[in-house]
Structures are given as structure tokens and as C-alpha cells.
Amino acid sequence: MAHLGSSVEYALHCLLWLVDPASGQPSSRDLAELQGVSPSFLAKIFPKLEKAGIVGAAPGVKGGYRLGREPAKISVLDVVDAVEGRKPLFDCQNVRTRCAVFQDGPPRWASSGVCGIHAVMLRAEQSMRQELARTSLADLAAGLGTKMPASFPAEVQMWFEGRVGQRLEARSGGDRCAHGPSTGPPRRRRR
Amino acid sequence: MAHLGSSVEYALHCLLWLVDPASGQPSSRDLAELQGVSPSFLAKIFPKLEKAGIVGAAPGVKGGYRLGREPAKISVLDVVDAVEGRKPLFDCQNVRTRCAVFQDGPPRWASSGVCGIHAVMLRAEQSMRQELARTSLADLAAGLGTKMPASFPAEVQMWFEGRVGQRLEARSGGDRCAHGPSTGPPRRRRR
Numbered sequence: 001m002a003h004l005g006s007s008v009e010y011a012l013h014c015l016l017w018l019v020d021p022a023s024g025q026p027s028s029r030d031l032a033e034l035q036g037v038s039p040s041f042l043a044k045i046f047p048k049l050e051k052a053g054i055v056g057a058a059p060g061v062k063g064g065y066r067l068g069r070e071p072a073k074i075s076v077l078d079v080v081d082a083v084e085g086r087k088p089l090f091d092c093q094n095v096r097t098r099c100a101v102f103q104d105g106p107p108r109w110a111s112s113g114v115c116g117i118h119a120v121m122l123r124a125e126q127s128m129r130q131e132l133a134r135t136s137l138a139d140l141a142a143g144l145g146t147k148m149p150a151s152f153p154a155e156v157q158m159w160f161e162g163r164v165g166q167r168l169e170a171r172s173g174g175d176r177c178a179h180g181p182s183t184g185p186p187r188r189r190r191r
Numbered sequence: 192m193a194h195l196g197s198s199v200e201y202a203l204h205c206l207l208w209l210v211d212p213a214s215g216q217p218s219s220r221d222l223a224e225l226q227g228v229s230p231s232f233l234a235k236i237f238p239k240l241e242k243a244g245i246v247g248a249a250p251g252v253k254g255g256y257r258l259g260r261e262p263a264k265i266s267v268l269d270v271v272d273a274v275e276g277r278k279p280l281f282d283c284q285n286v287r288t289r290c291a292v293f294q295d296g297p298p299r300w301a302s303s304g305v306c307g308i309h310a311v312m313l314r315a316e317q318s319m320r321q322e323l324a325r326t327s328l329a330d331l332a333a334g335l336g337t338k339m340p341a342s343f344p345a346e347v348q349m350w351f352e353g354r355v356g357q358r359l360e361a362r363s364g365g366d367r368c369a370h371g372p373s374t375g376p377p378r379r380r381r382r
Contacts, residue, residue: 002282003194004312012308013286036289076311089319091193095204098227101346109338116334117203120267120326121195128280128319135311143307147300155292 007083010037011045012140015054015079019071019141022157027064030163034156045083052082061167071141077132089128090121198274201228202236203331206245206270210262210332213348218255221354225347236274243273252358262332268323280319281312 014031017023028046032039046065049055054074055065067074096115097106114122205222208214219237223230237256240246244259258265287306288297305313 002279004281006282006284008281009284009286009308034291035286036291037286076308088193090195090199091197093197093200095200095226095228099347100225100227101343101350109340116331117200117267120323120331124319124322127322128315131315131318132311140307140311149300152292156290159292 003087003089004080004084006041007045008080010035010042011049011079011083012076012137014042014045015049015067015071015074015137016141016144017156018055018065018067019137020153020157021066022153024157024160024164025058025062025064025066026160026163030064030160033163034159048082049079052078054078054082061171062164067137071137072139074137075133076135076137076140077129079137080132089125090118092118092121194278194280195271195275197232198236199271201226201233202240202270202274203267203328205233205236206240206258206262206265206328207332207335208347209246209256209258210328211344211347212257213344215348215351215355216249216253216255216257217351217354221255221351224354225350239273240270243269245269245273252362253355258328262328263330265328266324267326267328267331268320270328271323280316281309283309283312 013035014028017026017031017034026034028042029039032042046055046057050057050065050068053068056068057063057065092115094111094115097111099106099110102110204226205219208217208222208225217225219233220230223233237246237248241248241256241259245265246256247259248254248256283306285302285306288302290297290301293301
């Protein structure tokens with residue numbers, strides 16, 4: 001299994017759709033269906049992004065998610081840490097202390113400080129994290145902007161507007177069940 | 192689960208014991224028992240190190256493993272790749288091609304080249320690998336050498352010699368079964 005899983009990939013792709021304010025405030029279900037990924041899987045990711053301040057949630061039929069701060073201030077590392085937690089590259093089991101020659105338990109020289117092997121892994125992890133911190137959501141969006149045709153943002157905007165239209169229609173008298181469960185962010189429980 | 196697991200940790204610790212030629216050619220079982228780790232787990236790691244040329248195996252009752260090349264020419268990255276394979280940091284699922292707006296399948300602009308998100312992950316992986324390549328087994332051993340007391344290598348040498356002595360004694364008429372299965376590297380099957 002790769003170190004950075006589908007949660008990170010899906011989160012970053014979703015956030016890219018939120019960079020353009022014209023997208024409105026899509027729900028996690030809208031974003032899942034736009035991208036052909038599991039709505040229930042995305043529904044578990046968004047509360048983590050919200051907790052980290054990367055997205056903000058608005059309730060209601062037109063509600064959903066928006067970026068919680070400027071895209072230039074959201075790094076790929078911020079998203080990785082929000083979604084995966086601070087997952088270590090290497091989980092040191094301190095093998096150095098178990099040597100059979102240490103009959104009376106490990107001496108201080110063998111157990112103090114960071115193990116040399118662990119230290120290499122920590123430097124590699126730090127190097128990886130620095131690289132992830134170097135790219136922001138704004139950088140990713142700018143890269144995408146150079147590839148897509150000028151008409152594409154408007155097409156996406158229309159798609160999102162169509163989703164809001166469907167929800168409004170369902171609420172104003174249509175068959176609400178036909179559109180499945182609530183498409184907005186999860187409501188907070190009253191205490 | 193951490194990206195670099197126990198296999199890497201155990202392999203590196205084992206290899207460190209082989210840097211000093213005075214250790215002889217310990218078997219994977221010797222190395223497992225010296226370090227209090229699972230012998231069957233180590234027995235699966237050593238063939239991978241051998242395949243990568245990091246260790247060489249010698250048969251016989253005094254046989255076991257030695258380094259396959261100078262410790263300065265074995266990097267932490269060599270060991271990681273030998274033991275874990277070239278495991279990617281991120282497994283891109285090409286989510287970008289699934290957009291619902293692409294009704295007739297993804298256009299070329301959305302599917303060609305490397306996805307911008309994947310490109311960031313590849314740079315992070317490269318950075319991590321460069322850091323792992325920067326440290327050799329000789330560097331790790333030198334760091335350990337500055338911490339251990341001068342008497343320690345001789346104590347370890349005695350421990351290994353004791354193991355060889357036990358095997359020789361068992362072979363020369365003792366109860367061979369008392370020492371469990373073969374302690375040398377696995378023998379190649381005849382074709």
C-alpha cells in the first residue's frame with residue numbers, strides 16, 4: 001500500500017474544484033459525483049479538512065463546502081496532514097536496545113538519543129515534507145489552468161448549478177427521496 | 192502503518208553487525224537471536240538482500256552471511272529497495288480523467304502527461320530517496336562506533352564465536368536436534 005492513499009488524492013482533487021469561486025459551494029456528494037468517486041468515502045474526508053480549517057461548511061439547500069483560506073495558503077502538506085494525520089515514514093522499534101550481549105538490560109550508550117537508523121529516516125521524512133509544503137493549491141490550480149480550454153470553467157460551473165437546481169426543485173415539491181440523502185455537509189448534533 | 196516497515200529496520204540492524212569482519216559470517220538465526228527479533232521473519236529478508244548483492248552467503252556449519260560489497264557502497268536506499276521493492280509513496284488513480292463533464296471520455300488535455308498532484312508526490316518521493324541514498328552503512332557504523340565502548344566489538348565477536356562453537360559441538364556428536372533447524376542461509380535447490 002502506498003504511504004499517501006486515495007484519501008489524499010481525492011481531497012486534493014476536490015479542493016481544486018473549490019479554487020474557482022464560481023463553483024459555488026458544492027456538497028461532498030456533488031464533488032464525488034463530478035469526479036466518479038465514492039460519496040461515502042468523500043463524506044468522511046471533508047470533516048477532517050473542515051477541522052483543519054482547509055474548508056468551511058455552509059448549511060442549507062445551496063450549502064456545501066468552500067475553501068477555508070486562500071488557495072496560496074493551503075499547501076499539499078496541509079492537506080496530507082489533515083487527511084492522513086502525521087503518519088510517520090518509519091516506525092522505529094528501538095531494536096538496538098534488545099542485543100543479547102546486554103545481559104543486564106541496555107546500557108545508556110545503546111538507548112539514549114535517537115537511533116542512527118531512525119535519524120536517517122527522520123531526515124528523509126523531513127525532506128519529503130518540505131517538498132510537499134513547497135506546492136500550494138494555488139500552484140496546482142495555476143498548472144491546471146495552463147492546460148484546460150478557456151470554456152472548461154464555465155462548463156463545470158453549469159454542472160454545479162444544475163445540481164443546485166435539482167436540489168431546489170426537489171425541495172419545492174418534487175419527490176425528495178429521488179435525490180437520495182442530504183447532499184450538504186453533515187449537520188452538527190444539538191447538545 | 193509506516194511506509195518503511197520492520198523489514199527495513201531489521202535488515203539495517205543486521206547489516207550493521209556484518210560491517211566488522213571479526214563478526215565472522217553469522218547466520219540469519221544468529222542475527223535474530225542476538226537482536227531479539229523473529230528468526231523466521233529475518234530468514235525471509237536475507238534472500239532479498241542476497242539477490243540485491245548486499246550480502247553474500249557461505250554454506251556449511253561455519254557459514255552464514257557476509258557483506259556483498261564495501262559498507263561505504265551500500266546505502267540505506269539500497270537496503271530499502273532490496274527489502275521493500277520500489278514501493279511508491281503515492282499510487283495515482285488518475286481521478287482527473289473521470290470528470291462527469293467529460294461526457295465523451297476524457298479529452299487529451301485532461302489525460303496526457305503526469306497529473307499535477309502526482310507530480311508533486313513524485314518530487315516528494317525523489318527527495319526522500321535522495322536523502323536515504325546519502326547515508327551508507329559505513330556512515331551508520333561510524334556513528335555507532337563513536338557511542339559504543341571500546342570493549343563492545345570483542346564482546347559481540349565472542350557471542351558469535353559461541354554460536355559457531357555450539358553448532359560445531361552439535362555436529363561432532365551432540366544432539367543436533369537440540370539446536371533446531373539449519374542456521375545457515377537457505378540452500379539452493381538442485382535442478
